[in-house]
Amino acid sequence: RWGWMWFWALVVMSVKENMPTLMVMLGAYLVVRDWRLEIGDWRLFGGRQKRNHHSPFTIHHSPFIHGLGLIVIGTAWFLIATFGVVAPLAREYFGSAGPIYLSSRFPANPLDWLPLLREPARLKYLLGLLATTGGLALLAPQYLLLGLPIFIANTFSAFPGQYSGEQHYSAPLAAVLMIAAIRGGFWIYDLRFTIYDLRFTNRKSKIVTILVFCLAVLIALGYHYAYGWTPLSRRAETYAVTAHTQMLPRFTAQIPADVPISASGAVHPHLAHRPVAYTFPIVEDAQYILVDVTDVPGVHPNDVRSRIESLLTGGNWRLLDAANGFILLEKSPVEAAQPLPADFYTFARPSAHRPEYPLDITFDNKVRLLGFDLLDAPFHKQTAIRLYWQALQPNLSADLRLWPQFYNDGGVPLNNPLTEPPIETVWYPPSDWQNGEIIAAQTLPANLGDAFHLAVAVLHGDDPARFNNRLSLSNAAHPHDQNTWATVASFRRKSWPLEALPPTLPLNPLQPLDIPFQGGLKLIGLRMTSDKGQMTEDTIVLSWQVAAPLPLDYTVFIHFLDAAGNTVAQIDAQPQWVFPLPTSRWEPGKRILTSHPLPSLLPPGTYRLQLGLYDWQSLERLPLQTGGDAVIIGEISAQ
Known part of the structure; x- marks a missing residue:
């Protein structure tokens, strides 16, 4: 059915600029699998060597010719689409020398690619692709090779979206994986009957085959439950028709069918079938602008408002309609002020008041x-x-x-x-x-x-x-x-x-302490390390109590002492917990938490932490009730 093959091959290649690579690999598969080169009495390719009793030099044509055609046409179309169509657009919109996914998403030196496979995210991507078929696709690697260029492009990209498994980059591999899985399943089924010319038809071999298939199904279903998109997945998303979304037809009905439009991201799919449809805030030659201010992906809310206000006050856009967060503008001269009507702010007023x-x-x-x-x-x-x-x-x-x-x-x-x-x-x-x-x-x-x-x-x-x-x-x-x-x-x-x-501070427990200072101040808790003494947080958390208001705003110091007692690093800062929390505002009887960021450049080693407080104006330290003005509160290791 070569005619149908070419029909669907052309359809596939027309979808996206990287799809011809699949057809190139399919052509290579046909060439390698089904051609035979016979010279003299010997067949060199296409099967076991044996004497040839026909022509001295033979190539069996159909698969070879069609495969070669796929290679030539697929390669040509890939080069035209990538460098003749996409590259000029990339230069115009992104300023890159070539297609943005080629010029900025791969290490320049291919020798730097293989170490990337050690990254957990890339390994997870590859294992996830195989898990979608329960591993059956691995049993037919010759079919997996059909998607090799896209496997390589996604796995070694510098753009995380390509190897996240979450975006469209992996879509072309779905067919490859399913075909390989089907062939792998048949391989297991055939293996049940024949292994090296030994036939197994007993009950045990049937049970083993069934168990292998069941395991593959469980792996595939488990992966789908964790990462899939259908209602069977734990991540399945549900959507509800709200009073807000029901407003959209009111606005789209006011836009003529054949005029250029600009629409915000959430609205754009409903208007993308029009001849010219820009994504707001791009306007270009649009005659109408429709924006849902509650959902403008990739644009900061402040920028959305600033852009809308500039259009309303610029004198070139007339406010046609606005309600429940939707704004419809028509390109038309206007001189009067254009305030948004009260109905526009309905999106901020909840229909139900039951938190x-x-x-x-x-x-x-x-x-x-x-x-x-x-x-x-x-x-x-x-x-x-x-x-x-x-x-x-x-x-x-x-x-x-x-x-x-x-x-x-x-x-x-x-x-x-x-x-x-x-x-x-x-x-x-x-x-x-x-x-x-x-x-x-x-x-x-x-x-x-x-x-x-x-x-x-x-x-x-x-x-x-x-x-x-x-x-x-x-x-x-x-x-x-x-x-x-x-x-x-x-x-x-x-x-x-x-x-x-309910408010639970802190969620992770602190190590109890009982270190009293003069003036009624007591250090009662500390958190800075894991059980093994390694630093696991960027901050040291301290817990305090005061018996009476403190008259001064003390500075807390924490010194990092090496084995010789030298101060390698130190933290000196006014206490803070989310916001500044000076000691003069500490309330008696309440537990006070304070946060102290660790030094950014702490050399590797083991350190004792020495803590104290001092008046930042006089530099006089607050004495401990037990004597001295500094205390060792713990030990940490930095790597």
Whole structure:
């Protein structure tokens, strides 16, 4: 069926510029497998050597000619598509000398490629591909060779997406793996009957064959459950039709069918069938712009608003419609101001006011935190929190800022709400809220690790480190720094799901200590190493208590002493836990946690840690009750 083969070969090669490599390898397979070269009385290729009683020089044509044709045409089309079509576009849009995936994704020296196979992510990629068929594809390596160029391109790429198994780069290998697996399955079945001309038809051989197939199926299903995409997988995604998504037809119906358009990433697939469709913020010669401000992949929320505002005020784009986060613009001169209507901000107002985790924290009688929802994608460990806020008075200050703060178990901030703001408050800040109005503001998804905490504050201005900027709060279960911010939840990912816990500080236990200083200060806990004494964190966590308010803001010093007692490195800093926490604000009777970053260039070796406190103005140290002004608190090893 050579005609059908050529039909589908041309279809495959037209899909993407790297697909001709599959056809080249198929052609090579046909050439090697089915041609015979006979010279004189001997056949040199294509089977066992034997005397030839026909012509002195014979090539059996059909597979050889068709295979050679695939090699020539596939190679030609690959070169044309890659260097004649893709390369000019890459030079225009990316400034690269050739296709971006060739010019910037592979080590220049091929000798540097093989060591890359030692990287766990690349090995995981290769093993994952084989696991999709339960390993059966390995039993037919000649068919796996069909995908060899793409195997090599993905495995040795400098771009992690190519060997992640998550993106489209591995799609061409699906057919190769399935064909090899089918042939491998037949090989096992044939092996049951004949091994080196010995026939096995007894019951035991049948059982072994069935067990091998069952093992392959279990491996494939197990891998699919862990990493697949269908509803059988643990990572299966579900989608719901919401009031927001139901708004889209209202806007697309207003756009003529044949005009160039620009649409944001989430909307673009619904308009990509049009002759010219740009992805916002690219506009070019578009006549209409449709943006869903709640989902513009790859563009910062602040940049989205800035771009939209420049279009609305530039005089060249007319606001046709706006509602529930959608904005539709038409290229047309306009002179009057174009404020967004009230319906546009509906996306920030939740239809239901029932947080998954209820709270009732009031900030200076101006705003109230009603609770939050946990939004977690376990496979990629991307976590977001939807916080429910309520305005308690009208005309809130223009500089009032909500501050949802994630931090790790070492007291180190994991996000910056100033540069990573919720989309809702970018468009609808607290100063615009109506009295009693409830707003749901969602943090941007991020990988926050396997153990972290969520804190909240409300402040004037952009600097939460300034104590006087933060509003006082009430009714929080775990407040900090004289009730100016609070930890509202702790999170731990033990296996697959992320577990939300009541505020638990810290999640990982500290080593108990009992080191009293004068003035009622006591060091009661420490965490810095694993059980074997190796440093496992970037910070040292200390726990303190004070019996009475301290009159001064002491600096904590930690000296790293070598075996000879020399100070190799040291940390001198005001105490901090997420935000600065000077000792004069430590509250009697409460446990105070402080975080101290380790030196960045600590030479390998074993060190004793010597700790003390001093007044930064007079440099006078705070004495210990037992005498002296510094104490050894532990020992660590740096590698």
